[in-house]
Amino acid sequence: MPSDGLIKPEEIFRATRTLMEGHFLLTSGLHSPVYWEKFRILQYPEFTQSLCELIADHFSGFSIQVVAGPTTGGIIIAYEVARQLCIRSVYAEKEGDRRLIRRGFELEPGMRTLVVDDVLTTGGSIDQVISEVRRRGGEVIGVGVLVDRSQGHINFDIPFFSCHSTSAPSYTADNCPLCKAGIPLTEPGRGQA
Numbered sequence: 239m240p241s242d243g244l245i246k247p248e249e250i251f252r253a254t255r256t257l258m259e260g261h262f263l264l265t266s267g268l269h270s271p272v273y274w275e276k277f278r279i280l281q282y283p284e285f286t287q288s289l290c291e292l293i294a295d296h297f298s299g300f301s302i303q304v305v306a307g308p309t310t311g312g313i314i315i316a317y318e319v320a321r322q323l324c325i326r327s328v329y330a331e332k333e334g335d336r337r338l339i340r341r342g343f344e345l346e347p348g349m350r351t352l353v354v355d356d357v358l359t360t361g362g363s364i365d366q367v368i369s370e371v372r373r374r375g376g377e378v379i380g381v382g383v384l385v386d387r388s389q390g391h392i393n394f395d396i397p398f399f400s401c402h403s404t405s406a407p408s409y410t411a412d413n414c415p416l417c418k419a420g421i422p423l424t425e426p427g428r429g430q431a
């Protein structure tokens with residue numbers, strides 16, 4: 239498969255088996271018949287490069303000065319997008335219920351920052367990075383993700399770009415038809431819950 243940037247994101251997700259079907263407990267606590275095993279894509283630098291190129295191209299005219307992402311997948315996305323834009327990348331790590339930019343990373347006041355992540359579901363991780371960048375005096379210019387599975391319910395009020403959006407549903411545990419049907423719940427990465 240060529241990785242010349244012309245390949246469709248859906249084809250990459252299919253080829254790498256990044257998309258799985260069943261009954262999954264997401265890190266957000268929601269249940270879904272679909273799970274994006276995002277690290278399956280991130281293990282292939284050439285595919286990650288192709289997708290990050292879409293993000294980098296989209297924001298190339300925005301005078302971005304630094305790219306920031308949340309741990310863990312967002313580190314890889316931020317690094318690759320920044321590499322393509324020839325700027326720096328930083329990442330924000332979990333501390334309690336927020337994410338902090340540590341490790342001596344500097345953000346100068348007003349620095350034009352692009353926030354990136356792998357999969358957008360509830361927007362929690364990205365919100366934490368946006369808050370941290372603003373707390374440090376940076377200006378968040380845009381948000382870019384590989385996969386948007388929020389079904390358009392999330393609005394960051396800043397320019398947003400996703401390589402791919404999916405209409406896969408997600409449910410609270412109380413409201414999950416898969417639970418009602420008695421289908422075993424899988425917690426990805428930890429076997430069956």
Ligand SMILES: [Zn+2]
Pocket residue numbers: 261269270411414415416417418423
């Ligand atoms: Zn369920």
